[in-house]
Amino acid sequence: MLVQNLAVLVLAGFVGFAVISKVPNTLHTPLMSGTNAIHGIVLLGGLIVLGLGAESVLDKILLVIAIAFGTINVVGGFLVTDRMLAMFKDRSKGTGK
Amino acid sequence: MSRDILIQCLYIVAFALFIYGLMGLTGPRTAVRGNLIAAVGMGIAVVATLLTPGMGNWLLIVLGVVLGTIVGVPAAKRVKMTAIPQMVALFNGVGGGAVALIAWVEFRQSDGFAHEPVYVAVASLFSAIVGSVSFWGSNIAFGKLQELISGRPIGVGRLQQPLNLLLLLGSVACAALIATGTDNEWLMIGLLVAAAVLGVMVVLPIGGADMPVVISLLNALTGLSAAAMGLALNNTALIVAGMIVGASGSILTNLMAKAMNRSIPAIVAGGFGGGGGTGTVIEGDRSVRRTSASDAAIQMAFANQVIIVPGYGMAVAQAQHAVREMAELLESKGVSVVYAIHPVAGRMPGHMNVLLAEADVPYDRLKEMDEINREFSRTDVAMVIGANDVTNPAARTDQDSPIYGMPILNVDESRSVIVLKRGMAPGFAGVDNALYFDPKTSMLFGDAKSSVNEVTEELKAL
Numbered sequence: 001m002l003v004q005n006l007a008v009l010v011l012a013g014f015v016g017f018a019v020i021s022k023v024p025n026t027l028h029t030p031l032m033s034g035t036n037a038i039h040g041i042v043l044l045g046g047l048i049v050l051g052l053g054a055e056s057v058l059d060k061i062l063l064v065i066a067i068a069f070g071t072i073n074v075v076g077g078f079l080v081t082d083r084m085l086a087m088f089k090d091r092s093k094g095t096g097k
Numbered sequence: 098m099s100r101d102i103l104i105q106c107l108y109i110v111a112f113a114l115f116i117y118g119l120m121g122l123t124g125p126r127t128a129v130r131g132n133l134i135a136a137v138g139m140g141i142a143v144v145a146t147l148l149t150p151g152m153g154n155w156l157l158i159v160l161g162v163v164l165g166t167i168v169g170v171p172a173a174k175r176v177k178m179t180a181i182p183q184m185v186a187l188f189n190g191v192g193g194g195a196v197a198l199i200a201w202v203e204f205r206q207s208d209g210f211a212h213e214p215v216y217v218a219v220a221s222l223f224s225a226i227v228g229s230v231s232f233w234g235s236n237i238a239f240g241k242l243q244e245l246i247s248g249r250p251i252g253v254g255r256l257q258q259p260l261n262l263l264l265l266l267g268s269v270a271c272a273a274l275i276a277t278g279t280d281n282e283w284l285m286i287g288l289l290v291a292a293a294v295l296g297v298m299v300v301l302p303i304g305g306a307d308m309p310v311v312i313s314l315l316n317a318l319t320g321l322s323a324a325a326m327g328l329a330l331n332n333t334a335l336i337v338a339g340m341i342v343g344a345s346g347s348i349l350t351n352l353m354a355k356a357m358n359r360s361i362p363a364i365v366a367g368g369f370g371g372g373g374g375t376g377t378v379i380e381g382d383r384s385v386r387r388t389s390a391s392d393a394a395i396q397m398a399f400a401n402q403v404i405i406v407p408g409y410g411m412a413v414a415q416a417q418h419a420v421r422e423m424a425e426l427l428e429s430k431g432v433s434v435v436y437a438i439h440p441v442a443g444r445m446p447g448h449m450n451v452l453l454a455e456a457d458v459p460y461d462r463l464k465e466m467d468e469i470n471r472e473f474s475r476t477d478v479a480m481v482i483g484a485n486d487v488t489n490p491a492a493r494t495d496q497d498s499p500i501y502g503m504p505i506l507n508v509d510e511s512r513s514v515i516v517l518k519r520g521m522a523p524g525f526a527g528v529d530n531a532l533y534f535d536p537k538t539s540m541l542f543g544d545a546k547s548s549v550n551e552v553t554e555e556l557k558a559l
Contacts, residue, residue, distance in 0.1 A: 002216050005328055005336055012324075012337040015116055016344025023123040024465075028349060028446035032313055033185050034122045034132055035345050038115055039192050039320045041139065041338040044146045045199045045330055046161065049206075051152035059205055060154070062198045064161040069195035071165020072172070076188045078136040079173035080181065081122075085129040087178075087454040 030084045037077025043070030100150050105333065107145035112337040114138030119345065125460060142334045178455050179412045182445045183242035186312045190235025193319040196228030196326050197289060203329065209280030220329040222272035225285070226292045227322035229268075231315045233296030238312055241300070252302030258366060264295040299365060307364045309445040310353045314361065317346025353446050359503070385521070388539035390548065393480075393515050394555035400477035402433045404469065406506055407449045408442050410483010410518065414545035417456035420482060423553045424458070430556070435462050437469040437479075437506050439487035470507045479511040481532075483518065483545045489530045500528055514538040517548045 023031055050063040115138045121131020147158075169188075176184045200221045204210065210218035240246040253260065271288035274281075303311055320342025327335025354361050388396075397403050405424065411417060424434040436458065442449045450463055464472070473479060481488055488508040491498040508514055509532055516538060532538055541548050 001331060002214070002328070005331065005333070008333060009324060009328065009336050009340050012112075012340035013344040016341040017348060019116060019119045019123065019341070020345035020348045023349075024125070027123060027125060027128060027450075028353070028440075029181065029185075029448055029451055030128060030132070031119075031122050031447075032316060032346075032349055032445065033181070033188075034119065034135060035320070035342045035349075036185055036189050036192070036316050037132075038119075038135060038139070038338050039316070039323045039342040040188075041142060041335055042192055042195045042199070042319075042323045042326060044142060044332060044335055045323075045326050046195060047143070047146045047152075047158060048149060048330055048332065049199055049202055050154050050158055050161070051147070051149060053151075054154065054202065054206070056205070059202050060157055062202050064157050064164070066195040066198035066202075067158060067161025068165040068168070069191035069198070071162050072169035073188050073192035073195065074139055074169075075166055076169035076173040076184070078132060078139070079170065080176065080184055080188070081132045082129065082136075083173070084178070084181065084451050085132055087451065 030081050033077060033081040033084060037074055037081055040070055040072075040074030040077055043067060043074055046070050100148060104145045104148055107141055107148075108332075108334040108337075111138040111142035111145065111334055112341075114141065115338055115341060119341065142338075145334070177415075178452055179415060180243070181451065182309065182312065182443075182448065183239045185445070186235045186238040186242065186315070189312065189316050189319055190232045190239065193228040193231025193235060193315070193322060196224050196319065196322045197232060197292075198228075199326060200225035200228065200329075201285060201289065204275070204285045205282065209275055209278070209282075209285075211278065211280055215276065217329045218276045219272075220325040222275060222288070224322040224325040224329065225288060226268050226272065227318050227325070229289045229292035230296035230299070231319045231322065233293040234300040235296075235312070235315050237297050237300040238308060238315065241303075242308060246301075250302045257298070257302055261295060261298055264291050264298065267291040268295065303364065307359065309441060309443075309448075310350055310359070310361070310364055312445070313346060313350040313353055314365070317343050317350055320344075320346050349446075353441060385533050386536070386539045388515065388541050390541065390551035391555045392539070393541055394552045394559060396513065396515065397427055397432065397478050397480070397552070398430055398556060398559050400432055402435070402472070402476045402478075403427060404435055404437050404472065404476050404479045404508075404511065406437045406439075406442075406479060406481045406484050406488060406508055407453065408439075408482065408484025408487065409448075410485075410545050412443055412448065412452055412483070414483065414547075416482060416546035416549050417452040417458075419546050419549040419553065421453070421456040421458050423549050423556065424462075426553060426556045430559075435464050435469065435472070437466070437473075437508075438463050439466055439484065439506050440504075442484055442487050466504060466506060473507045473510040476511040477513065479508045479514045481508060481514065481516045481518075482549070485518075485530055486528065488532050489528060490535075491528065491531050495531075498528055508532060509535055509538075512537065515541055517541050517543070517545050519544060 046067040118131045118135030121127040268291035271284045323339030492503045492505045
């Protein structure tokens with residue numbers, strides 16, 4: 001299992017490199033914000049660990065906070081990115097490009 | 098079993114959407130859709146996870162998600178465009194915090210990873226350290242950008258690096274003890290605290306000019322910690338998404354550091370614009386030439402080409418709409434107006450593009466550094482609005498300057514320069530700007546927005 005996962009890890013790394021290597025400066029901020037939203041995937045970690053059984057009260061509190069944090073990361077990240085990008089979109093329509 | 102396969106398939110769909118979405122984010126016309134696609138991918142990943150057999154604690158799960166939504170949505174909807182960098186820092190930080198908390202609970206539930214394979218312990222402990230560093234580092238970055246903490250470098254001087262190294266070794270030592278079978282929760286807490294202090298200590302000494310690079314670096318780190326968490330939890334979606342962010346974040350960080358001619362280790366070691374003051378200090382007896390809004394208006398109205406060089410000052414003053422209005426007026430008078438965008442102008446790469454796009458400035462008027470630098474020598478007026486270090490000719494000429502070697506906009510090659518600035522304070526690098534003392538430069542002091550508005554009024558009167 002570990003070896004399979006490591007293979008996935010390495011390949012995903014190369015995908016990350018390949019996707020990003022050609023981006024205009026203009027889009028660096030939205031891109032940073034977008035990738036930021038994607039690592040909100042840690043939310044899943046919180047869901048699994050809490051969902052599959054947390055017994056003590058402290059564990060539950062920590063995980064609820066973790067899930068809240070993850071949700072902020074995901075929801076906030078995608079919304080902010082969308083707000084930034086919406087401005088690019090409106091404008092390019094205006095100039096008929 | 099078939100449920101497991103369904104979940105795995107949904108994960109595959111989810112990260113295919115992440116990758117497709119990211120590809121979209123790399124082009125201006127596909128970017129909005131790209132972001133949406135990635136968000137849909139995230140939704141699918143969450144739903145798939147909730148399908149996991151044996152899920153319970155539903156109330157608490159809902160509580161966490163609702164809490165996060167209540168905090169996250171208004172924050173993202175209300176934040177001003179100028180405050181985007183710190184918002185990204187904050188969102189990044191909570192992601193790191195989530196990873197650290199999950200790792201801590203993992204430790205508690207498995208009696209110090211006693212019943213887990215070694216790699217699970219190592220991956221969890223790695224994600225705990227990195228997550229904690231990222232959480233606290235991001236919060237400090239937020240504090241600095243929000244100006245809750247001084248933007249100037251704060252540090253303990255020569256002791257800084259040995260201290261940071263000690264903190265790192267401390268947390269790694271805790272991790273090593275845990276991984277080799279010591280089940281003592283204080284070790285885990287010690288690890289998290291040492292990593293937290295490390296995060297604080299690494300970011301505190303970093304000057305405002307390097308902040309974008311640091312945020313990007315922390316973003317990449319959070320991605321890596323998510324990937325490590327994925328290894329520990331045997332969750333493909335976490336591994337793939339985390340690693341993609343880790344890899345792309347590293348590239349982005351490197352691109353930014355390169356644009357400033359800085360190496361990432363040098364930035365993390367701190368001290369850009371630090372108290373050392375090695376740069377040539379320009380004494381106050383050198384005179385600058387002041388100008389008025391009406392003179393500036395006349396100068397520009399009769400130019401063939403005006404290049405506008407925006408910087409953080411424009412963002413602070415929220416002057417982007419005023420600038421667009423002025424540019425349109427100039428164009429109606431037959432003056433060609435373009436914008437020179439330095440890759441690290443503002444607090445984040447692309448910060449200026451975002452602001453100008455908000456103000457409906459056409460995309461094709463924004464020129465990147467390499468393209469516009471050929472133009473300055475053919476330009477009558479360059480108007481610098483709240484940009485400082487990225488226009489400082491000392492970066493080309495003065496080997497002693499801390500910013501020596503940083504690629505700059507060659508504003509000083511244009512026939513005349515108008516600088517809009519609140520006062521003579523140096524930029525974030527803490528270096529005086531020789532451009533201001535150039536005989537062809539005139540200074541228009543005041544808030545960028547009101548100065549631009551005054552110039553616009555004068556242009557209307559012409």
